[in-house]
Amino acid sequence: MTDDLIATAGEYVAGLMSPEEQEAFERRIATDGEARRAVADWRTRLLALDETATQLTPSEGLWPAIEAAVGSARPAPEAAPGWFARVWQDVSTLRLASLAGAAAALVMAVLLVAQPFGGGAGKPAVVAVLNAPNGGEAGAIVEAFADGRIRVVPLRAIPVPEGRVLQVWTLWDRQVGPRSVGLMERAQARDYATSGMPRPVDQQLYEITLEPAGGSPTGRPTGPILYVGRGATPL
Numbered sequence: 001m002t003d004d005l006i007a008t009a010g011e012y013v014a015g016l017m018s019p020e021e022q023e024a025f026e027r028r029i030a031t032d033g034e035a036r037r038a039v040a041d042w043r044t045r046l047l048a049l050d051e052t053a054t055q056l057t058p059s060e061g062l063w064p065a066i067e068a069a070v071g072s073a074r075p076a077p078e079a080a081p082g083w084f085a086r087v088w089q090d091v092s093t094l095r096l097a098s099l100a101g102a103a104a105a106l107v108m109a110v111l112l113v114a115q116p117f118g119g120g121a122g123k124p125a126v127v128a129v130l131n132a133p134n135g136g137e138a139g140a141i142v143e144a145f146a147d148g149r150i151r152v153v154p155l156r157a158i159p160v161p162e163g164r165v166l167q168v169w170t171l172w173d174r175q176v177g178p179r180s181v182g183l184m185e186r187a188q189a190r191d192y193a194t195s196g197m198p199r200p201v202d203q204q205l206y207e208i209t210l211e212p213a214g215g216s217p218t219g220r221p222t223g224p225i226l227y228v229g230r231g232a233t234p235l
Contacts, residue, residue, distance in 0.1 A: 001034050009038035015134055015224035019161070022224060029222070043178075043221060124151075126200040126231030130208060139227035140187075140208060144170075144200035152208075154187035158226060163213050169221055171205040172198060183215050184208075204231040 011017050012025050029035045124143035131138055139158065143151040152168055160166060168181035182192040207228040209221045216222050 013042040128229040128231040130227035130229040142206045148194045150192045153189045158187040167211040
């Protein structure tokens with residue numbers, strides 16, 4: 001496995017490729033076993049946590065975006081005591097720069113959740129704000145309930161090319177590996193009923209990837225990460 005292949009696979013997993021580069025590399029993945037292994041290796045590396053992120057003031061624009069996405073009109077609650085966000089380890093300087101945005105978004109998940117977005121279905125066990133890995137913008141909110149229900153609320157339009165689909169994933173144990181929550185053909189609020197998963201826990205990882213139509217053929221994320229974040233227990 002060459003250094004160039006390893007670097008290219010890292011860019012693919014981090015979502016740093018142009019659409020043309022991504023399409024070309026996916027054609028290579030379909031026929032090149034080493035390319036598939038390189039992608040799998042990178043995804044394993046990215047499960048590690050980076051504990052160096054510091055607490056930051058949340059963006060003023062995040063709450064209006066949440067209100068617009070879920071049709072809510074609740075005022076933002078007062079700031080809670082300090083809480084240090086933990087986000088996963090990056091693979092490039094660009095992704096390291098996004099740690100600040102991810103930390104702020106995760107703090108917002110703790111500060112803003114006083115009622116569930118899921119329409120009075122009970123308080124979620126954890127809430128996660130998912131951020132773009134290469135820019136830090138908030139793209140979706142995830143609410144995970146103790147009974148296995150998971151609600152995903154996109155905060156912005158997510159382009160989905162023809163023949164592709166959005167797939168939502170969660171990871172609670174590195175030994176178990178990521179598990180699919182479900183598919184999303186376009187960016188819209190959606191509820192999923194999951195089974196065989198333990199009760200959601202603080203710092204559980206959630207992400208949205210772009211996969212082939214019908215979902216990942218391997219049962220593991222294979223496409224680029226669009227949005228990723230870790231859950232926090234609501235106050």
